[in-house]
Amino acid sequence: MALLLLALAAASLAWPCAATPSGSHFSEARVARWATAALRHVAVAPCPERGGLLPRPQCQRLARLSQGLGPAVYVSEPAQPGHKVRALLPDGWGDRPGGSLAPARNQSAGLQRPAGVSPPAHDAVLVLDPSPGASFGHPLLLFYIDFNVSPRRCRSRDRLYLGSYECLTPAQRSRCENQLKRRPGRGKGRSQRSAGRARREEPPVGLCEIHFLPLVVVAQDPKHPQKLHCMDLRGFNPCPQPLPLISSSSTVAYCELNKNTRRCHRQQLPMYKSCRMYQTCDHAVLITGGWQEQVTYPHHAHNLLLFYQMLRRNGFRQEHIKAFFANEGQAAVAVEMGDVHPATEKLAIRSHLALVCRSLHCADSLVLYLNSPAASDGTILLWDANHNGIADPKERYPISELLTDLESCNARRVLLFLDQSYPEPLAKKLRASRHHPNVVLVRGITPSGGSAFAEFWAGLQPDQCLLQHILPVGPWSAVLASGTSAQLLNVTLAGAPCHSIPPMGEEERQRRYQGCQNLPTMLWYRSRHQQMPQEDD
Structure with missing residues (x-):
């Protein structure tokens, strides 16, 4: 014993x-x-x-x-x-x-x-x-x-x-x-x-x-x-609190566009409604969220909601704002925004951008807001769908693919709002590009990492010039591609002129620039016939 x-x-x-x-x-x-x-x-x-x-x-x-x-x-x-x-x-x-x-x-x-x-x-x-x-x-x-x-x-x-x-x-x-x-x-x-x-x-x-x-x-x-x-340890910073994600219904299965199985019986992203004949509209694509549940924070959902509300205030229609957030689990932000797609649908993101950019007169202003995690080379990490911890090709969006999707875009102006770490690789490639004459990259001089960027742009008013909104503050900068005119920023978000004489009223601005406008049939057919010889060549 x-x-x-x-x-x-x-x-x-x-x-x-x-x-x-x-x-x-x-x-x-x-x-x-x-x-x-x-x-x-x-x-x-x-x-x-x-x-x-x-x-x-x-x-x-x-x-x-x-x-x-x-x-x-x-x-x-x-x-x-x-x-x-x-x-x-x-x-x-x-x-x-x-x-x-x-x-x-x-x-x-x-x-x-x-x-x-x-x-x-x-x-x-x-x-x-x-x-x-x-x-x-x-x-x-x-x-x-x-x-x-x-x-x-x-x-x-x-x-x-x-x-x-x-x-x-x-x-x-x-x-x-x-x-x-x-x-x-x-x-x-x-x-x-x-x-x-x-x-x-x-x-x-x-x-x-x-x-x-x-x-x-x-x-x-x-x-x-x-x-x-x-x-949580004494003497160290407290732990950040992840955003609780609400699991989606089990009847809605994750479905990529390259799959054709019984459970993929419907397309989650209605592409056919994006572009209509004889009509041009303002379009937006919002990509935000963390790489995993552990690093998806409340400010991601807050930023998404702020940017969505700003777009709606500036005349963007709800059906033309495509939001991609986190995984299938949607936060409470989806209740206010309506349909929010998971960031796992990379093919849907690229297909939608291709549709908007390749269609004639589809988009007047095309706005992209990127608030996802980014690697040091600018690669956007969408979501770890297979939970293996490695960024597989379907789970990352390199800047080379992003620039390819926006190359020679038929939108009148493409405004790329970059709210993430390491914006310089994309800015460097955009400065040297000769295939993005209508693309403007708006980024923070120093990455904020929180909601400062989204809160600043949330105050953009429908009658406010983009250049006028940037210059008084200073912490944000715009990067133009090679040969791009600075006049792309001398308009409102919807493309209305800033200093018209006589001044444009709110009713006229909404009718002529915000949302969607009907195009004359002659203009549509003339541009269509101009594009057909180029396709034959």
């Missing part, structure tokens, strides 16, 4: 060093110790000019975070004894800094998962979010924690020994764009070629940061649901 009591006492003393606790969550004290050590480990390190776990501005901001509330803390649930977890990212996965990372060949390569390779497995995953509640993507800090690791084995240039045989490893995104950057002008002259060989590899250019919350699954059971959750 005495020997049994001694054995139980010894087991209770040895319990803090065990691989996994018995509960469904790690203790708050243990996670707080991990988060404090991780934050200190990154804050005391010198901020590199490029590369590293965070961009230089966010790296410098960590010192200020350590003086006040720390970042929000996410941690994985403990796995069963002997099991480990893996972190899956939509644009790749995390790997150890300084590891063997293959360079991507193009901008979209970072979103492709190499075949036959699995991300590393660890005992726990820790994520620190310096901007909790902001729209993704934005820089995060991802760490792996391994148990039963000796101090000698853990201590290295990148790893940190936490005590109690716990080892912390910072992570970066693997297979990121321009991981190996070549210097320009290497091939000019023999001496330059030899110098180029010596300097073939430069440090990363800062595009390898983690931008999204990973999907953490059990390595032995990859179909297990998300094991990463936010934990």
